[in-house]
Amino acid sequence: xxxxxxxxxxxxxxxxxxxxxxxxxxxxxxxxxxxxxxxxxxxxxxxxxxxxxxxxxxxxxxxxxxxxxxxxxxxxxxxxxxxxxxxxxxxxxxxxxxxxxxxxxxxxxxxxxxxxxxxxxxxxxxxxxxxxxxxxxxxxxxxxxxxxxxxxxxxxxxxxxxxxxxxxxxxxxxxxxxxxxxxxxxxxxxxxxxxxxxxxxxxxxxxxxxxxxxxxxxxxxxxxxxxxxxxxxxxxxxxxxxxxxxxxxxxxxxxxxxxxxxxxxxxxxxxxxxxxxxxxxxxxxxxxxxxxxxxxxxxxxxxxxxxxxxxxxxxxxxxxxxxxxxxxxxxxxxxxxxxxxxxxxxxxxxxxxxxxxxxxxxxxxxxxxxxxxxxxxxxxxxxxxxxxxxxxxxxxxxxxxxxxxxxxxxxxxxxxxxxxxxxxxx
Amino acid sequence: xxxxxxxxxxxxxxxxxxxxxxxxxxxxxxxxxxxxxxxxxxxxxxxxxxxxxxxxxxxxxxxxxxxxxxxxxxxxxxxxxxxxxxxxxxxxxxxxxxxxxxxxxxxxxxxxxxxxxxxxxxxxxxxxxxxxxxxxxxxxxxxxxxxxxxxxxxxxxxxxxxxxxxxxxxxxxxxxxxxxxxxxxxxxxxxxxxxxxxxxxxxxxxxxxxxxxxxxxxxxxxxxxxxxxxxxxxxxxxxxxxxxxxxxxxxxxxxxxxxxxxxxxxxxxxxxxxxxxxxxxxxxxxxxxxxxxxxxxxxxxxxxxxxxxxxxxxxxxxxxxxxxxxxxxxxxxxxxxxxxxxxxxxxxxxxxxxxxxxxxxxxxxxxxxxxxxxxxxxxxxxxxxxxxxxxxxxxxxxxxxxxxxxxxxxxxxxxxxxxxxxxxxxxxxxxxxxxxxxxxxxxxxxxxxxxxxxxxxxxxxxxxxxxxxxxxxxxxxxxxxx
Numbered sequence: 001x002x003x004x005x006x007x008x009x010x011x012x013x014x015x016x017x018x019x020x021x022x023x024x025x026x027x028x029x030x031x032x033x034x035x036x037x038x039x040x041x042x043x044x045x046x047x048x049x050x051x052x053x054x055x056x057x058x059x060x061x062x063x064x065x066x067x068x069x070x071x072x073x074x075x076x077x078x079x080x081x082x083x084x085x086x087x088x089x090x091x092x093x094x095x096x097x098x099x100x101x102x103x104x105x106x107x108x109x110x111x112x113x114x115x116x117x118x119x120x121x122x123x124x125x126x127x128x129x130x131x132x133x134x135x136x137x138x139x140x141x142x143x144x145x146x147x148x149x150x151x152x153x154x155x156x157x158x159x160x161x162x163x164x165x166x167x168x169x170x171x172x173x174x175x176x177x178x179x180x181x182x183x184x185x186x187x188x189x190x191x192x193x194x195x196x197x198x199x200x201x202x203x204x205x206x207x208x209x210x211x212x213x214x215x216x217x218x219x220x221x222x223x224x225x226x227x228x229x230x231x232x233x234x235x236x237x238x239x240x241x242x243x244x245x246x247x248x249x250x251x252x253x254x255x256x257x258x259x260x261x262x263x264x265x266x267x268x269x270x271x272x273x274x275x276x277x278x279x280x281x282x283x284x285x286x287x288x289x290x291x292x293x294x295x296x297x298x299x300x301x302x303x304x305x306x307x308x309x310x311x312x313x314x315x316x317x318x319x320x321x322x323x324x325x326x327x328x329x330x331x332x333x334x335x336x337x338x339x340x341x342x343x344x345x346x347x348x349x350x351x352x353x354x355x356x357x358x359x360x361x362x363x364x365x366x367x368x369x370x371x372x373x374x375x376x377x378x379x380x381x382x383x384x385x386x387x388x389x390x391x392x393x394x395x396x397x398x399x400x401x402x403x404x405x406x407x408x409x410x411x412x413x414x415x416x417x418x419x420x421x422x423x424x425x426x
Numbered sequence: 427x428x429x430x431x432x433x434x435x436x437x438x439x440x441x442x443x444x445x446x447x448x449x450x451x452x453x454x455x456x457x458x459x460x461x462x463x464x465x466x467x468x469x470x471x472x473x474x475x476x477x478x479x480x481x482x483x484x485x486x487x488x489x490x491x492x493x494x495x496x497x498x499x500x501x502x503x504x505x506x507x508x509x510x511x512x513x514x515x516x517x518x519x520x521x522x523x524x525x526x527x528x529x530x531x532x533x534x535x536x537x538x539x540x541x542x543x544x545x546x547x548x549x550x551x552x553x554x555x556x557x558x559x560x561x562x563x564x565x566x567x568x569x570x571x572x573x574x575x576x577x578x579x580x581x582x583x584x585x586x587x588x589x590x591x592x593x594x595x596x597x598x599x600x601x602x603x604x605x606x607x608x609x610x611x612x613x614x615x616x617x618x619x620x621x622x623x624x625x626x627x628x629x630x631x632x633x634x635x636x637x638x639x640x641x642x643x644x645x646x647x648x649x650x651x652x653x654x655x656x657x658x659x660x661x662x663x664x665x666x667x668x669x670x671x672x673x674x675x676x677x678x679x680x681x682x683x684x685x686x687x688x689x690x691x692x693x694x695x696x697x698x699x700x701x702x703x704x705x706x707x708x709x710x711x712x713x714x715x716x717x718x719x720x721x722x723x724x725x726x727x728x729x730x731x732x733x734x735x736x737x738x739x740x741x742x743x744x745x746x747x748x749x750x751x752x753x754x755x756x757x758x759x760x761x762x763x764x765x766x767x768x769x770x771x772x773x774x775x776x777x778x779x780x781x782x783x784x785x786x787x788x789x790x791x792x793x794x795x796x797x798x799x800x801x802x803x804x805x806x807x808x809x810x811x812x813x814x815x816x817x818x819x820x821x822x823x824x825x826x827x828x829x830x831x832x833x834x835x836x837x838x839x840x841x842x843x844x845x846x847x848x849x850x851x852x853x854x855x856x857x858x859x860x861x862x863x864x865x866x867x868x869x870x871x872x873x874x875x876x877x878x879x880x881x882x883x884x885x886x887x888x889x890x891x892x893x894x895x896x897x898x899x900x901x902x903x904x905x906x907x908x
Contacts, residue, residue, distance in 0.1 A: 117774055121860045129768035144834040146861045
């Protein structure tokens with residue numbers, strides 16, 4: 001028997017949501033055949049079968065969030081086994097018993113053994129009972145895998161969200177009878193019983209985005225300022241390069257110019273560590289690029305922009321955007337950002353915004369649509385120039401408005417006179 | 427039987443007024459249900475009248491008796507320190523009477539109807555109660571079977587209640603046995619062996635079922651045997667009983683060793699620790715029928731419900747340890763479930779206690795069980811000889827042992843032999859139920875001086891941080907890295 005576990009498929013990943021299983025109990029599978037689709041903070045991935053065999057049990061229902069190391073599937077292998085050797089046969093019995101738990105009609109007392117310890121305080125257990133939650137199905141996120149009140153509530157939410165009409169797992173009918181009229185779960189199910197067109201599942205990436213956004217907004221003291229930048233010179237330079245078959249996107253220039261600005265004002269490439277009462281300046285510039293996809297916003301990261309050429313940045317940005325649109329980003333490409341940009345210009349519209357910072361970063365810059373506008377030049381003449389607005393949100397706990405203005409001024413200088421960038425290039 | 431009888435209507439009928447039954451009755455009454463409790467003998471059941479309570483009167487007396495020597499050390503001396511079993515019997519009767527009255531008045535205060543008589547099911551909603559010449563029929567919404575267990579002596583042994591005694595008869599004994607042979611390994615066997623030992627009996631102890639060891643944690647087993655040896659209680663292991671015969675004067679117990687050698691023990695009395703079976707023979711449940719387990723106990727789920735949905739069972743009629751703590755919990759859960767409250771029975775962390783001299787208390791995994799289930803574990807053990815208050819009490823035997831998961835510091839088990847064990851084990855139970863890790867027990871402040879500090883130091887000893895314990899030879903302690 002092989003336990004297929006949720007393993008860390010990229011740095012920093014701690015938990016994932018089970019999106020869907022491609023297999024069901026009794027299915028024959030080959031080695032490397034995808035078994036289950038999971039979604040972490042910002043990416044989806046498939047977990048392949050470690051060996052060929054028959055699926056003997058699916059341990060965690062779809063829609064549930066589980067932490068790394070949780071067993072998802074039991075596989076009756078007939079080839080080589082995996083390194084996840086289980087310790088004792090007793091334990092396996094315990095696992096499979098937990099699976100059948102909900103189907104079992106009467107779980108008699110004498111089956112309770114010390115090894116089936118419930119890692120939850122009596123108070124939490126009470127909450128679970130009152131909501132008809134079977135703790136055997138809940139993954140604990142507390143210390144040592146302890147099931148916390150929040151885990152139970154989250155489980156209830158997920159269950160509601162997935163629209164499962166499954167009965168609570170109470171195995172005795174009297175309790176069911178007593179509850180049939182009053183079960184809170186049932187009530188809420190009735191409330192959300194609407195037509196399918198009206199309901200958008202609030203799960204997966206949408207829910208992750210919501211979680212991150214509110215965390216950022218509740219934590220960071222957001223402050224946004226706007227600036228307009230004359231990008232005519234940049235456009236000219238790009239055209240010149242194009243004539244020489246060098247196609248470098250404006251975004252690449254923005255990123256490079258921002259990186260150069262961050263060298264002057266490193267406070268915007270930092271992380272606030274409140275617990276230890278320090279602000280950590282990050283030496284490396286890892287740029288997150290916000291990409292709009294069908295499933296919602298996603299932010300792949302270009303690493304070490306400070307030591308990359310414009311061409312490298314251009315190529316990488318292009319590749320990451322493509323991967324983002326095709327939902328092929330790996331966890332590595334999605335984590336570790338220190339600064340984020342959002343180029344909403346190509347989408348048309350918008351002359352300003354108040355972007356939400358990608359927590360725990362300190363700042364984010366959004367680039368808006370470039371438009372030809374009449375501009376008064378230094379010589380008091382009106383000229384037609386290509387103008388672009390930017391919005392910069394920064395963490396006012398970490399930096400002040402004056403520094404932020406100096407930062408965008410420096411950036412403006414580099415973009416308005418791209419040649420200046422040469423001076424700073426390494 | 428009355429024909430065409432009119433049945434009385436009742437919400438909840440509870441059969442058996444032992445600890446399980448009366449706890450269920452009071453909890454149900456607290457929750458607004460009308461409750462009828464049927465008892466054929468006396469309220470309080472075996473626990474109060476023949477079991478836990480009488481045995482603790484004896485162990486209490488033996489603990490006091492064992493302290494006499496120490497009292498002399500303290501300058502308190504008695505010219506005549508004889509022990510009179512008769513007086514203890516009177517005291518026992520007084521305590522039992524008091525406690526029983528207490529239960530009766532509580533039931534009265536909760537307006538619980540108490541019916542004297544023998545109950546038997548007529549159908550799954552009717553029960554007959556037979557008392558003297560009358561036979562009344564009651565129709566119930568819910569019934570709780572709490573009729574307890576019956577003691578079953580081992581094969582080849584006939585309990586005559588004169589020379590060969592079981593747990594129900596030994597506490598009514600009128601003379602102190604000259605030589606008491608004890609057969610068993612559970613708490614009752616140990617309590618009896620230790621009690622009569624302090625009362626002056628010579629005691630021989632035969633481990634039952636050909637056991638090689640007691641079934642506590644291995645460290646407790648060792649300490650227990652050391653203490654027993656010190657008290658001159660001889661232990662016989664790996665022995666099978668061939669037969670036990672009694673005369674008016676004495677008892678002869680024939681044993682066979684693993685190697686097939688025969689030996690004979692002669693004593694004045696022979697105490698036999700018994701297994702229990704469900705007391706359901708005359709209950710009429712075969713008429714319903716209610717499902718039984720392989721071992722013949724009533725099958726229940728985690729709220730105490732039987733295979734018939736409005737009938738519940740609690741206590742010794744259900745499988746598992748025949749302990750009042752189990753029955754009490756089940757009684758409450760069953761009452762709550764009937765009242766529509768979500769409740770649950772989980773006996774994972776049921777404490778095992780022995781009121782021996784010194785007492786033993788244990789909860790959670792033993793070292794041996796923990797090694798099987800966890801990759802690596804830590805053991806913290808603290809001898810009571812190093813606890814200041816134990817020295818004052820003059821009770822330095824024993825230790826406190828704690829087991830944790832080395833990976834995440836989760837406490838897995840607490841085992842105590844020594845002064846205060848029974849009271850102190852509650853800290854372990856609460857810790858385990860609350861998923862405590864070492865720091866959760868190490869952080870709180872402990873009353874000083876007290877035995878409680880022994881638990882603290884045992885937890886500290888998990889990482890060699892116990893103050894009153896010298897570092898192990900050859901190990902260099904680096905607390906920072908831990």
